[in-house]
Amino acid sequence: MDIRVDTVRKEFSHYPALNDVSLDIRSGELIALLGPSGSGKTTLLRLIAGLEMPTAGRIYFGDEDASSKTVQERNVGFVFQAYALFRNMTVLDNISFGLSVRPRATRPPKAEIRRRALELLDLVQLTGLEKRYPQQLSGGQRQRVALARALAIEPRVLLLDEPFGALDAQVRKELRKWLREIHDRTGHTTVFVTHDQEEALELADRLVVMSQGKIEQVGTPDEVYDKPNGPFVFSFIGESSSMPVTVENHEIWVGGRAIGLPAPHDAIGEAVLFFRPHDVELVEDGSGAALAGVVAASRRVGGTRRVELEVGGNPNRVEIDLPFDHPAGEKTRIAFRPKRWRVYPKG
């Protein structure tokens, strides 16, 4: 099921939580909504589900305008952040719920409902736990029950709000892999919300990076990581270093010196240079244009050494990674050049 979000705006008491957001979700893809807390991810997900109604704009399921449909009519599988399992029902009853509340005409017989619920229980690898109550399950198991319950209604789209948010790191990793498997096996169009970039990069076919009620960038994990379209995305996804520069004559300048990096733009004046700390090459000092700085601090992180440099009297330090056995010490002068970089106009 293709889903199209068309210039949707959502206001809570006159304050816009979503600001004219447009997004195309392709049938069968696993797409992540990624952004800091408060950026509007949950709101967008709830609008797609029909749990909130947009202040303006439309939402299409395939060719059909779903904007005015209720949540029941939209037939979506929604997995809530805190699972929202029905505490007075067993695992099996939780999973059967969606089928058992159907109107008589479309409701499968009792035995069939049970068979399908048990099948789903098997899919989420919880066979044998059907008689348990939610309180008797671990966080990871509850998450699986919530997913099975959402899948039971054969939803047109699966929506998950921070599905692994409340779990510890080990369980998160396992469930991540497992969600990918379930997605590949069932082929549902799946949208999940996360504030964890590693999770999004690892799991999703495409990422939607959001900030302050707007979509900043949409793309595959590689596109978003390698070609961030602005300072926000560059610094939000992965590690980054930045420093103020000037761009003139197709060159990047720091403190009146060209640093040997060509600029894609002719002259934009004041700008900000972004690069990844691990994506730099060291240059012999004095041999051509480069960025040179004095080591202000250094610490070892696993197999690399992260050093903070003061470049050209700039109070903001930049970080670069060196091999851990590099002899860089306090006050050592280091010259380097980013291998990949981007400059964005200041502002």
Next chain:
Amino acid sequence: MFEPEVVYDSRRVIPPADHARPTTERPWVRRLLIAIAIAFMALVLVLPLVLVFTEAFRKGADAYFASFSDRQSQQAIYLTLLVAAIAVPLNLVFGVAAAWCVAKYEFWGKSFLTTLIDLPFSVSPVVSGMVYVLLFGAQSALHPLLKAYNIEIIFAVPGIVLATIFVTFPFIARELIPLMQDQGNTDEEAALSLGATGWQTFARVTLPNIKWGLLYGVLLCNARAMGEFGAVSVVSGHIRGKTTTMPLDIEILYNEYNFTAAFAVASLLALLALVTLVFKTILEFRFGDELAGTRRH
């Protein structure tokens, strides 16, 4: 090395060291305070209860049971049960509806509604009764209309029911509001997203989530409905055998110096109170976490 001692175990009870106690009274001060509290409770709560039963049985069990063969007392018991049987179910519906509105929706005037729900608690029951007399009594503008259709409200059973509903309204709503607020909307949203209708969601998800709190509220509401004196006294007209409930009957018997009968009927209300107390305690003990967390009656 794996050291089992340092494994964190939430079940392990760490005895608080004496010097770490937040309160610093000496033992004898503590014991004295507890003794005063117990003595006070015995004086104002237990002693009257014991007195009710001793007075009721002063002339023996035969006289006690004979009190209930009096037709007018029987009628008072019947009317009390009838009023409770109407008022409690209605307040159950109103209370759930009001709590639902307040807890699950945001709307203009919500805090005003919350205050209004508490009004019967803050206003003297006598005043509540007076309001109904003013509304439906002989001096009111509505009176000719009621008379034309031959509807009697004041000095009749409908007035007693109305006054009782008014006075006991807050019990269920106030028990449910914090509970429902605490539980939030997500269970309901989950049910709706799975295709359930509003009624299915209410019956299969909301109601089971609040059932113990609801029962608790009903219990208190019922105890008050059967015991209400002030408001009912104003609207009843004290017509013996017609418009007297048990509390009113007790007053009449007492004023007629018929102490055995008065305390016999009173002992029934006292029993009701004891039964209510027992159920209430059981509920609090068994399902304390499924009752409203912030406030206890």
